[in-house]
Amino acid sequence: MKTKPMFFNIMPAVFLMLALAMPIQIALIYRINILDFVGIFSKLTPLNIMLMMTFGWVAYATHSFDKKLFLLLPILNLIVFANNYFVGAFGQDFSILETTISSTAFLVLSMTFYSKSIYRVFNEKNFRWWQSVPRKKLAVPLTIYTNSNTIKTKSFDVSETGIFAVSDSDLDLFKASKDQELELCIHLSDQVLQCKGKIVRKALSRGTYPEGVGIQFSKVDGDLPGWLQSQAA
Template sequence: MKKYTSKFFKTVAFIYMGFPVVYLFAAAILFDIPVSKCVQMILSPSYYLLSILAVLSGYGLWEVRPWGWYVFLVTNILVVYSNAVMATHYAESHHTVLSFIFSMTLVIGLLFKIGREICVPYFLPKIRWWESNPRYKLSVPAKFKSAKTNAFGEGDILDISLDGCFIKTRTDIPLHEPLSMNFTMFNISVACPGIIVWRTGSTVTHPRGIGIKFAPVPRVQRRSLRMVVRHLGRITSLHRSRYIMGQEEFARRMDALMSTKLDQPV
């Protein structure tokens, strides 16, 4: 799956696999830590724990494993804490506060950038709340066809964005297989090409299915896809605010959104 990630993503994964050396070197420069105190850091058990988690997260990102993102998230939270400790006990710089703020900004930017690339339906699908709610369950059947073998398949879309989707299916199609797919949602028909970048064989963490990364689609089809994704966003937003409104009002508004028929763009 790593062939479908950016060079920046691969670089970050590679850096984190070399975290024990890279982090020590970067921290020494950023916080102006002398060699004697660097030795104290190396002898600290917390340094080894952080290094193990960082290397593990780097490997997880490199292999584009779903668990890699969560380990990466925990690792960077600990990095911020570690930077605060270094700024307080080890740093000899006159600008420790600015250095810490800079490091925290860098970590936040890194989490945002990596999160946008890995937290997508075809790598890390989110099973929407309506998949487990019988009353508001959205059944979105999709059909797809292999571009190489012309084999047909069908399944249910469980997560979708402008860049790709995750389809629950038992159809056996090889990884990296290009295909074309089509589905209808809220009265809008969408057809787009894509490629299979992820497959799940077990049902422990995710249903058995395939992650499809969309190829560039025609402008009209992209407008159709954008309308569908935006409307799903409205449904999700309403569900999040269900606790601040009456049950009858929530049910009325939700039923209205679920039965909405959008106009097909031309």
């Protein structure tokens, strides 16, 4: 079973807790009933409310792998430091030392998003391996049209999102640019499935995998899912 890394389950919950922590703190400090929303929000500053909304958005962005998160995190840290400074310097409930420690802890938390293994998940779908659609090992004839060549080859495996095409004898597939859109014809016994896609990886022979290229579909023939389901697992 493919399981999503714990980071992407824990972090949305952490940021939701941070968003809720402010009104809960207000309720505890001023002894306001937790259900007295008007009383609680009357004690929150506009900066507090903005932070709560931003924490909520970060939770959503982490869950949905939104790259805009990396534009917001530096700004969010500046706002957190500013908010905590004013709380420590001019408030009566927390010292400047306590708020500085809190701000530093939030900075460390934010830096975890920039670790290589996490950062690339936001920026490259290929690293979201737990979302990958199961592949079926199917060898069927392929015709692939590049900008300059018509290539006859066969598939090694197929899924609803892509296909691995075995390298042709002239290595034209390896010469094809990853930027160009390819047209593919998948030749079945009774029909031809027409798809479009781009090369996302080029691989040498390794283990049971032959030399070839992985192609991610950008347009899929409507009959492809039904055909895949009809094939033996």
